[in-house]
Amino acid sequence: MAISNRSASAPCAESILADASLCKHCHQQVEPIRRPVTAEATTLSDATKRRVVVATLVLVVGLPSMLWLIPWVSLYFTDPTQPSSLTEGSESTNKQAEVSEGGTRDVGARVDPVPSLTAPIQGEALVGYIKPNVEVQGDTVVTTITVKNLSSRPIAGLRIEEFWWDSANRPLPADSQRLREPLMPQDVADIVLRTPRSPDMARNSYKFSHANGSARTQLLSSTSDQ
Numbered sequence: 001m002a003i004s005n006r007s008a009s010a011p012c013a014e015s016i017l018a019d020a021s022l023c024k025h026c027h028q029q030v031e032p033i034r035r036p037v038t039a040e041a042t043t044l045s046d047a048t049k050r051r052v053v054v055a056t057l058v059l060v061v062g063l064p065s066m067l068w069l070i071p072w073v074s075l076y077f078t079d080p081t082q083p084s085s086l087t088e089g090s091e092s093t094n095k096q097a098e099v100s101e102g103g104t105r106d107v108g109a110r111v112d113p114v115p116s117l118t119a120p121i122q123g124e125a126l127v128g129y130i131k132p133n134v135e136v137q138g139d140t141v142v143t144t145i146t147v148k149n150l151s152s153r154p155i156a157g158l159r160i161e162e163f164w165w166d167s168a169n170r171p172l173p174a175d176s177q178r179l180r181e182p183l184m185p186q187d188v189a190d191i192v193l194r195t196p197r198s199p200d201m202a203r204n205s206y207k208f209s210h211a212n213g214s215a216r217t218q219l220l221s222s223t224s225d226q
Helices: 039-076 085-095
Strands: 125-130 133-137 140-149 159-165 176-178 188-196 203-210 213-220
Touching (some): 159 188
Antiparallel strands (some): 133 140, 140 188, 159 203
16 A cells, blocks of 8 residues: 655644555544546456356357367378377277188287279170070069170179060060179179060060170180080
8 A cells, every 4th residue: 555645734734644544643533535446447448248147158159169170280290100009009990800701810810901993994895695595484574684794894784685576576565684793804794684475476586785894795605615
């Protein structure tokens, strides 16, 4: 607390505190001096309030944002040549994986990576087929054709269309079917056609094609033929 000279107003002309109401020297009552509130003090108070508001906003808004950004920042500064915890976990999982056809790998062996996919053939494909097996099942003529991919690339959407005519070469209802999955090189599949039986059926033919072009056919005696 500051000391202020009250000689002009204090009875004994001694120095007393500015806000004292009783002189400590002569023990006379005096009128205390009230310090006016200055504009500087008001401004300081407003500035303090603003600081409090800003600090509160930083804590409420800024801190969660910083916590959210920490994982992304750490990824940005991570050395890609060093194994991450995710990679290490994957390797651990691979080491303990138990496999597939043919049995189980020894624990500790790594699972071989999945080979990259080969793009399907474009243009003409070479398809081998076995002589169609035709059976009459009730009111339906069921034709089963065994096909083999003789091309060097997968065949996507292999399709067989069947055509029937009567004795006057008039077209009759027929069927067409497509393989849903690509036929890999040297793989074999069966395509089954079902056509309504008609007494007018005289002859038929087949057309082979695929999603990316036409197909050239080769009659095989067995699926082991190349």
